[in-house]
Amino acid sequence: MKKIYKVLEKFTNLTLRQKNFVFIAFLISLLLLILYFVISSAHKGYIFQSQKDYEVTLDGFYENYTSNLAKFYSALSFEGIDDEFLAQIKSKNTNSLLYKINKSYNNIKSNDENLIKIELFLVKDSILVEQKSVKFVNFAQTSPALSNINFSKRSFVEVVKYGGELAHVINIAVYDKHEIVAVLRYFISYEKLVVSIYKFDKTIVEFKQNKQLNSTNFPAQTRVLKDGFGNPLSKVWFYHDIEKSISSYNETMKNYIYISVVLFVLTVLMVNFIFTYLTSKLEKSEAKLLVLNKNLAKEVKIQSEAKFEILKKSMKEAKEKEQMMLHQARLATIGEMIANIAHQWRQPLTALGAIFIYLDMFFEKNDLKNEKISQKISSANSLLSFMSNTIDDFRNFYKTNKTKEIFFLSEVINQAIGIFSGSLKNYAISLKLDINDSKIYAFKNELAHVIVNLISNSKDAFLEKDIKDRTIMIKTYIILDEIHLEIIDNAGGIDESILSKIFEPYFSTKDKKFGTGMGLYISKIIVENSINGKILATNIKNGMKFEIILKNGLQKDENV
Numbered sequence: 001m002k003k004i005y006k007v008l009e010k011f012t013n014l015t016l017r018q019k020n021f022v023f024i025a026f027l028i029s030l031l032l033l034i035l036y037f038v039i040s041s042a043h044k045g046y047i048f049q050s051q052k053d054y055e056v057t058l059d060g061f062y063e064n065y066t067s068n069l070a071k072f073y074s075a076l077s078f079e080g081i082d083d084e085f086l087a088q089i090k091s092k093n094t095n096s097l098l099y100k101i102n103k104s105y106n107n108i109k110s111n112d113e114n115l116i117k118i119e120l121f122l123v124k125d126s127i128l129v130e131q132k133s134v135k136f137v138n139f140a141q142t143s144p145a146l147s148n149i150n151f152s153k154r155s156f157v158e159v160v161k162y163g164g165e166l167a168h169v170i171n172i173a174v175y176d177k178h179e180i181v182a183v184l185r186y187f188i189s190y191e192k193l194v195v196s197i198y199k200f201d202k203t204i205v206e207f208k209q210n211k212q213l214n215s216t217n218f219p220a221q222t223r224v225l226k227d228g229f230g231n232p233l234s235k236v237w238f239y240h241d242i243e244k245s246i247s248s249y250n251e252t253m254k255n256y257i258y259i260s261v262v263l264f265v266l267t268v269l270m271v272n273f274i275f276t277y278l279t280s281k282l283e284k285s286e287a288k289l290l291v292l293n294k295n296l297a298k299e300v301k302i303q304s305e306a307k308f309e310i311l312k313k314s315m316k317e318a319k320e321k322e323q324m325m326l327h328q329a330r331l332a333t334i335g336e337m338i339a340n341i342a343h344q345w346r347q348p349l350t351a352l353g354a355i356f357i358y359l360d361m362f363f364e365k366n367d368l369k370n371e372k373i374s375q376k377i378s379s380a381n382s383l384l385s386f387m388s389n390t391i392d393d394f395r396n397f398y399k400t401n402k403t404k405e406i407f408f409l410s411e412v413i414n415q416a417i418g419i420f421s422g423s424l425k426n427y428a429i430s431l432k433l434d435i436n437d438s439k440i441y442a443f444k445n446e447l448a449h450v451i452v453n454l455i456s457n458s459k460d461a462f463l464e465k466d467i468k469d470r471t472i473m474i475k476t477y478i479i480l481d482e483i484h485l486e487i488i489d490n491a492g493g494i495d496e497s498i499l500s501k502i503f504e505p506y507f508s509t510k511d512k513k514f515g516t517g518m519g520l521y522i523s524k525i526i527v528e529n530s531i532n533g534k535i536l537a538t539n540i541k542n543g544m545k546f547e548i549i550l551k552n553g554l555q556k557d558e559n560v
Contacts, residue, residue: 024272031264035257058223061200065193069170070155073186077172080104089174089182092125094134102131114192116167119185144228145171145183158228166190166225166234355380407444409476409483410437415444416451417474420459427459427470434475438483440550442531450526450535453519454487454546461491461544483550490543502537 080100088096097120105118120129121139123146128137140146148156154173159166167187174182223236355376413435417424424431455472462470467490475486494502501507505521520537527535533550 024269028265031261035260061197062193065196066157066168069168069188070157073170074155074172076104076108077174077184081174086174086176086181089120089122090176092122092127094127094129097129098131098134101129105131108186112188112192114189116162116187116189118187121183121185123180123182139183143169143171143185145185146180148228149173149180149183151175151178156228159225159233160187160227161233162187168193352380352384403443404441405444406439406441408437408439409485410435412444412448413451413474413476413485416448416455419448419452420455423459424455424472427462429459429462429470429472432471432473434473436477438476438478438552440483440552442550443526446526446530450523450531450548451485451487453523457519457546458487458489458491458544461489465492467491478552481552483552485548485550486545487548488540488543488545492542493539493544494537496539499537499539503535 085100087093088100101118101120105115108118109115117131119131121127121137122129123139126136126139128135128139143158145156145158149171150173154175156171158169158171160169161167167190170186170188172184172186173180174184224232225234225236226232359373359376413433417431423429451474458472461467469490471490473486473488475488477484498507503520503524507521524535527533527548531550533548536547536549538545538547
């Protein structure tokens with residue numbers, strides 16, 4: 001490992017040009033090594049592929065040879081099949097059939113010396129008519145011809161052994177209309193195939209049957225010959241000379257190698273030149289790039305700081321705008337608060353007036369006793385105490401308190417109802433409660449503010465639409481880890497086409513005298529940002545349902 005490290009260290013200390021020469025020498029060595037393995041494997045592959053190709057060629061030749069045999073002897077057979085011949089078959093006139101077969105044999109033999117013999121098998125009678133004899137045979141056991149020929153395929157070629165030698169048998173079906181009545185069988189010597197193969201391929205140097213040539217100079221093709229039933233009959237070796245094709249292939253490979261080496265060297269030199277040129281250009285560009293990067297870093301820093309200041313200013317403005325909108329919403333509710341105080345004080349003020357009239361009347365009659373004075377003063381103090389508590393309730397409600405606390409849901413609901421009770425009585429609004437109480441951790445006054453806004457929204461809807469039977473229901477229940485607070489009215493609901501916009505700022509479904517369009521927007525801001533909940537609005541039958549969903553329990557979330 002130390003030697004390797006030393007070599008690497010020396011290489012890193014070389015100049016750029018020296019490194020290029022080392023790289024070129026390495027590439028040339030690698031190319032020569034690759035070419036050696038490529039040529040070696042290509043040579044083996046060429047021989048293997050030539051054998052494969054030759055195998056396909058031999059198979060094609062053999063198939064073409066047997067096909068031509070079948071066509072030739074089928075044509076000869078159809079010339080001799082006439083009505084007289086069919087009549088002789090039907091009448092089993094074996095003497096006439098023997099004569100005709102021998103005559104056909106002599107005619108064909110004069111043209112094809114490879115014809116060994118001709119047979120005629122009568123299918124219905126299982127009679128085999130040979131050139132010198134007639135006998136009964138079970139033809140299905142001696143030949144598969146009957147199972148391989150039909151009206152559309154009237155010939156079948158099989159290999160048999162005859163007299164110790166191989167022979168091709170061409171089976172030709174003889175039909176009477178559409179019925180096979182006989183099979184003509186022509187026995188052809190295997191020498192005909194051998195002669196044809198020698199004529200077909202001049203590279204074949206030897207042909208051996210059941211005997212392998214004791215030579216390794218020529219590649220061999222082996223074939224196992226089988227009879228019609230698939231039983232092996234003989235093994236044949238074809239030896240052919242491929243030296244000329246190998247020499248031609250080697251010459252082509254040499255030329256390919258020379259050209260490849262020259263092109264490779266030229267390519268490496270060109271790449272080296274381009275690499276050297278680009279390297280020098282790159283070094284100059286890197287120097288320029290360093291300067292640009294420094295300038296860019298400064299510019300990015302300046303731009304980032306400017307954008308950060310703009311973003312900071314935008315966030316501050318957005319926060320101030322939100323605070324202003326909240327303030328406007330509180331101011332918008334002052335009139336509502338004064339009206340509610342007026343409704344709350346109306347009855348106590350009337351009662352105080354009655355006390356003063358009572359005292360004045362008894363004073364004029366000189367019938368003002370200490371007992372009566374004490375009683376009326378006590379009643380007046382009770383009324384004044386009620387009015388003072390009313391002022392305290394409203395003052396606490398509008399007090400800004402940004403500290404979360406633990407409280408029962410019923411407390412904040414009662415606080416909101418207490419603030420609004422005067423208006424509810426004044427406008428004949430019936431209030432129903434269905435409270436499943438639980439503790440929550442939130443901003444109490446802000447949640448009360450939302451409930452008051454929603455009750456006020458229902459009250460305005462009653463007045464605007466002049467609803468006679470006015471009912472508001474406040475309902476709470478718990479589902480899993482969520483507290484649901486619903487405020488439901490029968491004030492006719494909101495048009496579905498604008499329902500999705502009611503929580504937007506300055507959007508109002510009411511006449512200008514009833515609202516500014518900020519109440520529901522502020523309620524949504526408080527529920528989502530301060531209480532970490534959700535507020536939903538849904539039309540129901542004859543009215544509207546606002547649903548506030550809060551966390552169940554006393555978990556202190558990230559907004560504490």
